Amino acid sequence: MLAHRTSCLPRADVLPIGQPPRTMPARAIVDAAQWAASDDEARWIVAAGFQQRLVGGDELHQVLTRLTRVRRRRLILHTATDAAGGAHSLGELDFLRLVRNAGLPEPTRQKARNDATGRRRYLDAYFEPWRIHVEIDGAQHLDPRLAWADMRQQNDLWVDGDRVLRFPAWLVRERPAEVVDQLRAALRAAGWRGPV
Structure with a gap:
């Protein structure tokens, strides 16, 4: 330094x-x-x-x-x-830029919710009208204890009826078209009628 x-x-x-x-x-x-x-x-x-x-x-x-x-x-x-506004990592910033560039609706970021144990959790990106949650995973999510916490949160979201998409930060950066295609498909499946 x-x-x-x-x-x-x-x-x-x-x-x-x-x-x-x-x-x-x-x-x-x-x-x-x-x-x-x-x-x-x-x-x-x-x-x-x-x-x-x-x-x-x-x-x-x-x-x-x-x-x-x-x-x-x-x-x-x-x-x-x-x-x-809630984009607290490079992966989340890159994801937000992808969403904007693709003309997709802008998500709520760092939306607070309580999990099944009552613990406060934050959703990276949440497309609330369509109940689609997107998690951008950095390298720290490879730690087995964190991976289980992520899985548990995802399971809770699925039980509540939300759709969950997960993308590693490297994919958001290196293969953005794949991320946009999957997100667009999920939004359409949930009822979004925006541009193709």
Whole structure:
């Protein structure tokens, strides 16, 4: 990791307590995203900030309003908007872009629900009118304990009458047409009458 310096540090971007002085999380995320080695790394940094609840709402937008020159400004703004709306991983961001580009209805993201044991769970993408849930699985879903938790959640959704589609994040990125075809077929089977 390279060290970076800034010559523009408004008081609103400095944590008011503790020593040594340090930047607020939203400013740190904007800086890390603009200094990232690639656009994908920048998107991951922004999404991770929301996923880990370091920031929320429009905090990154406020930082970008204060700063006049930020590398990747537009990418950071778009990613922050989608992450604030519930797309908390690169796979989920890629999926959301696929849905929009394909002209499919936009899903609710990170929809909260309680599972059969009463535990609060979040659905990656939920097409509520058609009761279709989409889960985007990253590498962590290969862990056997997590895999069972995923299966249990999927079983609960099926018992409740929802359709469940699962896609590994690599497939969303590498073979998007397959993902769109399956999602479109599921939406049509559930009654969606949008464009072909």
